Amino acid sequence: MQPVGAVVPLRVDIAEKTFRSAQGVSITALQDLSFEVRQGEFACLLGPSGCGKTTTLRILLGLDKDFSGSFQLPEGGSNRIAAVFQEPILLPWRTVEQNVRLALPKSLRTKNLDGLFDTLGLAGMRSLYPAELSLGLARRAALARAFATEPAVLFLDEPFASLDERTAERLRHLLLTVWSARPTTALMVTHNLREALMLSDRIIVLAQRPAHVLGMFDVRLPRHYRNPQVMSDLLRSFHQKFPGVV
Amino acid sequence: MTAPDTGDRTPGAAAGSQSSLATALTPVLTVAVSLLGLCLLWGFAANAWPSRAFPGPGQVWQVLLAEAASGDLFYHLGATLGRVAAAYVIAMVVGSVIGVALGSYRSADRFFSPWVILFLNIPALVVIVLAYIWFGLNEAAAIGAVAVNKIPNVVVTMREGARALDPNYAEMAAVYRFGLLDRIRHVLLPQLQPYLAAASRSGIALIWKIVLVVELLGRSNGVGFQIYLYFQLFDVAAILAYTLAFVAVMLVIELLVVQPVERHATRWRRRPA
Ligand SMILES: Nc1ncnc2c1ncn2[C@@H]1O[C@H](COP(=O)(O)OP(=O)(O)OP(=O)(O)O)[C@@H](O)[C@H]1O
Ligand SMILES: [Mg+2]
Numbered sequence: 185m186q187p188v189g190a191v192v193p194l195r196v197d198i199a200e201k202t203f204r205s206a207q208g209v210s211i212t213a214l215q216d217l218s219f220e221v222r223q224g225e226f227a228c229l230l231g232p233s234g235c236g237k238t239t240t241l242r243i244l245l246g247l248d249k250d251f252s253g254s255f256q257l258p259e260g261g262s263n264r265i266a267a268v269f270q271e272p273i274l275l276p277w278r279t280v281e282q283n284v285r286l287a288l289p290k291s292l293r294t295k296n297l298d299g300l301f302d303t304l305g306l307a308g309m310r311s312l313y314p315a316e317l318s319l320g321l322a323r324r325a326a327l328a329r330a331f332a333t334e335p336a337v338l339f340l341d342e343p344f345a346s347l348d349e350r351t352a353e354r355l356r357h358l359l360l361t362v363w364s365a366r367p368t369t370a371l372m373v374t375h376n377l378r379e380a381l382m383l384s385d386r387i388i389v390l391a392q393r394p395a396h397v398l399g400m401f402d403v404r405l406p407r408h409y410r411n412p413q414v415m416s417d418l419l420r421s422f423h424q425k426f427p428g429v430v
Numbered sequence: 431m432t433a434p435d436t437g438d439r440t441p442g443a444a445a446g447s448q449s450s451l452a453t454a455l456t457p458v459l460t461v462a463v464s465l466l467g468l469c470l471l472w473g474f475a476a477n478a479w480p481s482r483a484f485p486g487p488g489q490v491w492q493v494l495l496a497e498a499a500s501g502d503l504f505y506h507l508g509a510t511l512g513r514v515a516a517a518y519v520i521a522m523v524v525g526s527v528i529g530v531a532l533g534s535y536r537s538a539d540r541f542f543s544p545w546v547i548l549f550l551n552i553p554a555l556v557v558i559v560l561a562y563i564w565f566g567l568n569e570a571a572a573i574g575a576v577a578v579n580k581i582p583n584v585v586v587t588m589r590e591g592a593r594a595l596d597p598n599y600a601e602m603a604a605v606y607r608f609g610l611l612d613r614i615r616h617v618l619l620p621q622l623q624p625y626l627a628a629a630s631r632s633g634i635a636l637i638w639k640i641v642l643v644v645e646l647l648g649r650s651n652g653v654g655f656q657i658y659l660y661f662q663l664f665d666v667a668a669i670l671a672y673t674l675a676f677v678a679v680m681l682v683i684e685l686l687v688v689q690p691v692e693r694h695a696t697r698w699r700r701r702p703a
Binding site for chain 1: 598599601602604605606607608609612616617620698699
């Protein structure tokens with residue numbers, strides 16, 4: 185066990201996760217999946233569709249306890265976790281602001297959220313209901329909710345899927361802006377390599393199902409240096425290291 | 431709803447209070463005109479076939495005024511209304527808790543499902559008689575008997591509601607560590623709202639009819655007791671006066687309480703139900 189107050193990374197060590205379908209067929213989704221994300225690091229889980237990325241996040245979020253193995257969550261300051269799911273999952277009967285505040289612990293319920301809403305471009309939408317938002321705006325509200333809780337670790341499951349590329353690009357920049365203001369350990373699932381190269385400090389590359397780690401790709405460059413030229417260099421060296429992936 | 435497409439329900443629309451007042455009054459006016467039509471028809475029929483057993487609206491109105499002036503009307507209406515309210519609250523709370531539990535746990539549902547069917551099919555009269563025999567002719571037995579009659583209905587409706595719950599919201603609430611009260615208030619109840627509304631609607635109508643039977647069999651006040659009294663006196667005008675007075679009360683509750691509550695609960699939908 186770690187001494188109290190020590191900086192604990194996110195440590196994942198899942199031996200096996202098997203689903204049993206209604207017809208009795210069993211599907212092994214994860215096998216010997218182990219990796220670490222350092223404190224304050226932004227990591228991406230990159231893998232083909234259906235390989236078990238969402239399954240991994242659900243285990244880490246404590247939503248699926250039926251697996252063998254163990255994991256340890258970071259405990260920097262708060263021990264709260266936050267998640268941005270594949271769908272925004274806002275309560276349709278509560279306004280944007282109520283959705284965000286409900287996710288906060290009692291001690292933070294009345295905190296000032298102006299800055300966060302401003303950064304995410306939601307200042308005028310606080311009193312709208314989710315049905316009145318576009319998908320892009322709903323995703324921003326989900327980001328606002330996650331960051332408002334000041335979590336020790338943040339999980340994101342393809343938060344920019346099914347958006348048009350321009351909106352997705354804008355949201356990626358917004359995500360970077362709020363994350364840089366208060367860097368938390370973050371693990372984001374994606375199957376978009378460019379997105380992973382743009383956002384993360386390190387990419388954890390997963391194999392086809394059953395998912396296990398093929399290797400790591402570290403992006404040591406500060407994010408503001410990652411211009412189109414540098415990005416194509418990164419892409420090339422990624423493909424050299426992982427031929428055939430993505 | 432009378433006019434689903436008036437388009438002036440948008441919150442903060444420029445047309446403002448005047449049109450929203452009109453929207454609020456339209457259903458009330460429609461109801462008034464329709465009831466007036468029924469009264470005219472009744473008066474006409476009573477004139478055509480004059481009989482002591484079929485008084486016209488005028489006679490019934492006279493009795494109603496007399497009973498109101500003596501205070502009897504309000505005393506008995508109040509007694510019945512209190513029983514209806516108590517039985518309603520008990521049936522809704524107990525039925526919802528059981529229904530949600532059965533809808534959430536399959537094995538419990540499989541085990542208790544025959545019980546629910548059994549209770550659904552026990553005649554109201556049997557429950558009332560047994561309650562009075564076992565627990566005596568008292569208020570608790572009366573209200574309990576009515577609630578027990580309604581609970582299986584609520585259970586069935588709320589079980590459907592619980593089966594339709596979206597697990598995504600529960601998981602979101604688990605990740606963000608919502609407290610129990612927040613979960614019930616902000617996650618569970620809003621999802622169950624349409625089912626609660628359905629159970630309430632059919633509930634109030636059923637409950638007040640059973641309350642009259644309960645009063646007739648074992649209470650010494652209430653609308654049911656009065657109707658029994660006037661039945662023995664063969665006073666149809668008084669019977670109708672009490673019945674209509676109570677129906678009117680239920681109508682007012684529907685218009686002034688149930689519908690506004692429902693409008694408030696569904697305000698987040700783009701087009702309110
Ligand atoms: N509840 C379940 N029951 C049975 N099998 C499941 C269940 N959930 C997931 N699976 C299976 O586990 C595998 C991994 O699913 P998962 O949702 O984790 O994939 P993913 O990597 O998130 O894919 P995508 O990128 O398409 O979202 C899939 O083959 C899927 O069929
Ligand atoms: Mg997924």
